[in-house]
Amino acid sequence: MNPGAASPLYLQLQRTLRSLIQASEWKAGMRLPAVPELAQRFKVHRLTVLKALAGLKRTGWVQTVAGRGSFVADHLPEAPALLDPDTFPFQGSSLRVREDELGPWLGETLELAQNRLLVSFSAGFPPSDLLPGEALRRLYAKTMRELDASAWVYAAPSGHASYLEAVAAWLGAEGEPVPPGWGVRAIPGAQAGLAVVLETLTVPGDRVLVESPCYMGALALIRTLGREAVPVPVDRNGLNPDRLASILQKGDAKLLFTVPTFHNPTGMTLSRARRERILALTRQHGVTVVEDDTYGDLRFIGGRTPSFRSLPGAEHVIHLGSFSKSLAAGLRLGYLIAPDAVLSRISIVQEVHTVALPTLSQAVVGHYLESGGFRRHLTRLRKALRERRDAMLEAIQASFPREAEVTEPKGGMHLWVVLPEDVSSLDLHRDAISHGLGFAPGPLFFPDGRGTNCLRLNFSTHAPSVTREAIARLGGLIHARPAAQP
Numbered sequence: 001m002n003p004g005a006a007s008p009l010y011l012q013l014q015r016t017l018r019s020l021i022q023a024s025e026w027k028a029g030m031r032l033p034a035v036p037e038l039a040q041r042f043k044v045h046r047l048t049v050l051k052a053l054a055g056l057k058r059t060g061w062v063q064t065v066a067g068r069g070s071f072v073a074d075h076l077p078e079a080p081a082l083l084d085p086d087t088f089p090f091q092g093s094s095l096r097v098r099e100d101e102l103g104p105w106l107g108e109t110l111e112l113a114q115n116r117l118l119v120s121f122s123a124g125f126p127p128s129d130l131l132p133g134e135a136l137r138r139l140y141a142k143t144m145r146e147l148d149a150s151a152w153v154y155a156a157p158s159g160h161a162s163y164l165e166a167v168a169a170w171l172g173a174e175g176e177p178v179p180p181g182w183g184v185r186a187i188p189g190a191q192a193g194l195a196v197v198l199e200t201l202t203v204p205g206d207r208v209l210v211e212s213p214c215y216m217g218a219l220a221l222i223r224t225l226g227r228e229a230v231p232v233p234v235d236r237n238g239l240n241p242d243r244l245a246s247i248l249q250k251g252d253a254k255l256l257f258t259v260p261t262f263h264n265p266t267g268m269t270l271s272r273a274r275r276e277r278i279l280a281l282t283r284q285h286g287v288t289v290v291e292d293d294t295y296g297d298l299r300f301i302g303g304r305t306p307s308f309r310s311l312p313g314a315e316h317v318i319h320l321g322s323f324s325k326s327l328a329a330g331l332r333l334g335y336l337i338a339p340d341a342v343l344s345r346i347s348i349v350q351e352v353h354t355v356a357l358p359t360l361s362q363a364v365v366g367h368y369l370e371s372g373g374f375r376r377h378l379t380r381l382r383k384a385l386r387e388r389r390d391a392m393l394e395a396i397q398a399s400f401p402r403e404a405e406v407t408e409p410k411g412g413m414h415l416w417v418v419l420p421e422d423v424s425s426l427d428l429h430r431d432a433i434s435h436g437l438g439f440a441p442g443p444l445f446f447p448d449g450r451g452t453n454c455l456r457l458n459f460s461t462h463a464p465s466v467t468r469e470a471i472a473r474l475g476g477l478i479h480a481r482p483a484a485q486p
Contacts, residue, residue: 009044010051011403011421016042017052018061021072032062032070055422088233088240089405090213090266092442092451093421119470120438124264124413124458125329130384132377136328136364139373143363155359157351159186159335163362166369167321167335174297176310183343185350186357188332190294190320191217194257196336196350197290197318198225202254209247209256209287211239213416213445213454215264218257218292222447229447232256238263238270241277248285255288261305262295265445265456266416267409275308282316289317294334297326297378299411300386315339318346323365325413326378331361385413391464392457392471399475413460419453423478426452431481437474 003009017038020026032038035053039046053070056062063073144151158164163186168178178184187193202208204226210218212231222229230253233243239258247253256278260270270278282289291308309319322334338346368374389408392415396406405418419425425441432438442454459467 010048010055013042013044013048013052014055014421017056021061021076026072028072028074028076030072031068032072034069055420088235089418090234090407090416090451090454091446092418092454118433118436118438119462119466121457121459121461121467121470122438122440124460125325126327126381127461129463130381130460131328132368132373135373135377136368139364139367140360143360143367147360147363151360151363153359154356155186155362157354157356158347159184159357160359160362160366163366164335166366170369170374171321175304176307178337181340182309182337183340185336185343185347186362187320187334187336187350188354188357189324189334190292190322191221192332192354193320193322193334193336194218194290194292195221195225196346196353197288197320198222198227198255200346200349201288202227206254207252209244209253210447211258211263212447213265213442213451214257214447215259215292216440216444219445219447222257231447234263234266234268236268238268238274239278241274241281244278245281248281248287251285253285253287255290256282257290257292258308259292259294260308261293262298262409262412262414264292264295264412265414265440267407267412267414269305269410272305272311275306276311279308279311279313279317283313287316289314290320291317292320294320294322294325295412296321298382298385298413300382300389301410309337318342326381327365327368327374331365333357333361333365382411385411385460387464388462388467389415389459391467392459395468395471396457396475399472400478413458414456415459417455417457419455419478421453423453423481425455428455428478428481431477432474435473435477437470437477439474 017026026032032053033041035046035049038049042049053062057064057070061073061076062070064070164184168184171177187196198208198221205228207228207230208222209232210222210229211234213234214229214231219229230247232247233240238260244256258270258278260275262269279289289308293307296304296307307319308314309317317338319337320334321337323331324334336343336346393406393408396404396417400406400417401420403420407416409415426443429439429441440456440458442451442456443449445451445454445456457471462470
């Protein structure tokens with residue numbers, strides 16, 4: 001045991017004892033050494049041993065018999081491969097949950113976020129107090145007069161010309177121009193863009209590489225379409241290229257889906273060096289990179305990291321952007337950028353699904369981009385997001401267990417919390433809902449049911465004062481949870 005490590009001693013001991021069970025040094029049904037013997041062997045206090053055993057019992061590795069002691073469980077939980085928690089801190093405990101324990105969480109998360117009886121941190125989109133509502137209302141009225149009858153007819157399937165031109169101009173001004181030989185199409189949000197890419201470039205049964213943890217909407221979509229989501233671990237610097245290289249060696253993967261900037265759910269950002277290596281690896285193995293840059297405009301600390309598509313050798317990249325997070329979720333408007341040859345394949349499938357997007361909304365967003373209104377709005381939004389992130393971090397530090405690990409994103413809307421291993425985020429969620437609080441439990445973000453002691457919190461939704469009070473209450477529920485008995 002290492003007293004100087006980031007993880008508390010009881011968690012270190014818990015992992016050590018679990019590894020003895022997994023290595024079959026302690027077999028199913030075997031009686032464990034007595035608490036004093038374990039304390040002496042591992043040079044820790046007996047209370048540390050009791051707490052470690054309580055966590056193992058809570059997660060199904062150990063069972064106790066009154067008057068006889070602790071035993072290795074007869075039926076061990078099906079655990080995924082262990083990952084070094086110091087290298088891969090966002091994975092959570094080794095316990096995992098079954099898919100049937102989760103339910104239709106994508107829809108439920110959005111419903112919870114809109115339930116006025118809850119203070120919910122479950123879904124991420126700009127709340128009403130941060131929307132440029134009055135500016136958009138005036139712009140809609142002005143644009144309707146300008147377009148007259150043409151506001152109510154089909155736009156071109158690729159998108160309204162003024163919108164596509166405004167998007168390209170905005171990206172160019174941000175240092176991310178659309179290069180020659182590439183094109184832009186309007187899409188009803190990044191989720192729809194991923195759906196059309198999956199249907200165009202894969203067939204049921206194909207393997208799609210995803211970050212672990214991964215945006216829950218992507219996982220739900222991949223499962224619904226009959227593709228297989230293959231997890232690639234995320235560390236403190238984003239998607240781990242060494243793990244990606246190992247998985248790519250096995251072959252057969254068709255796509256890599258990634259949220260490289262202000263990753264959903266952890267909030268971390270992939271460095272340029274890692275992007276370049278991932279780009280090279282995927283190009284070498286013939287794997288298309290689908291880059292979701294939905295949060296790219298929401299940086300409130302530091303400078304922009306180049307997108308995958310703007311790096312050399314990015315001909316196998318498809319870029320998804322959206323105004324659902326940066327402007328208004330209800331617009332359901334985004335864009336897809338890809339090489340012309342790929343775009344022509346995608347357009348056939350997209351047109352079957354959507355025919356065309358509403359002319360009026362595209363024209364309004366185009367005007368807002370061109371007028372400078374969007375840039376002014378982003379300045380205000382970024383400032384508010386940083387204030388709200390800081391309020392949440394301060395409240396977590398004051399109210400959550402000392403050993404909880406929390407990310408500190410430099411943009412976006414989410415942060416990730418890893419609680420002590422004996423905390424079930426699903427149990428905590430049920431308790432929180434009954435107390436008027438909401439969040440997104442960790443297992444929603446893993447294709448293999450990991451993350452049982454993790455949760456994603458959206459810091460954008462509420463004013464700092466509301467966040468501080470609600471996070472304090474949530475911390476109280478964590479501390480008040482029934483203690484597992486060894």
